Amino acid sequence: MTGAAFINDDGIVIIDADQCSGCKECIEACPYGACYYNKEKQIVQKCDMCLHLVTDGDMPNCVTNCPGLARFFGDINNPESTVAKILKENEDRVFTDREDLNTKPNVYYLSVRK
Ligand code: SF4
Ligand code: SF4
Numbered sequence: 168m169t170g171a172a173f174i175n176d177d178g179i180v181i182i183d184a185d186q187c188s189g190c191k192e193c194i195e196a197c198p199y200g201a202c203y204y205n206k207e208k209q210i211v212q213k214c215d216m217c218l219h220l221v222t223d224g225d226m227p228n229c230v231t232n233c234p235g236l237a238r239f240f241g242d243i244n245n246p247e248s249t250v251a252k253i254l255k256e257n258e259d260r261v262f263t264d265r266e267d268l269n270t271k272p273n274v275y276y277l278s279v280r281k
Contacts, residue, residue: 177242178273179216187211198265199272216240243273253277 171186172193182193182202187210194202194211202213217227221240225231230238241250254261260278263271 175218177221179218180213181215181218182211182213184208184210184212198268198270243275 169186169188171183172180174180189204189209189211191204191211194204202211205212220227227240230240239250239253241248243251243254245251254275257277260280261275262278263275
């Protein structure tokens with residue numbers, strides 16, 4: 168572990184490819200199964216919310232390309248944002264992965280309405 172993984176100011180967990188030694192400790196440690204080993208580059212990588220796009224004000228690729236329009240991205244701390252409104256309007260069916268760990272992740276899911 169080299170300190171290559173960090174949380175940026177927007178709450179996105181990032182792995183700095185230049186710092187990563189490829190030790191894979193984070194693969195074992197991540198309770199979300201989010202990290203994977205890139206054999207070619209010999210480093211660990213993970214979803215970075217398409218940082219290269221969102222820093223330019225664009226949406227992540229999976230949000231733009233989801234045919235079901237099921238994915239949203241934005242600033243949950245801004246009550247006027249679409250994501251904040253969706254969370255508020257669906258309070259009864261919002262959940263996060265591994266809530267038992269109390270890590271307060273920034274990825275939220277909505278359960279299917281019954
Ligand atoms: S593999 Fe994971 S734990 Fe090891 S240096 Fe890279 S980011 Fe850090
Ligand atoms: S397309 Fe979606 S899942 Fe893939 S890196 Fe971008 S935000 Fe993450």
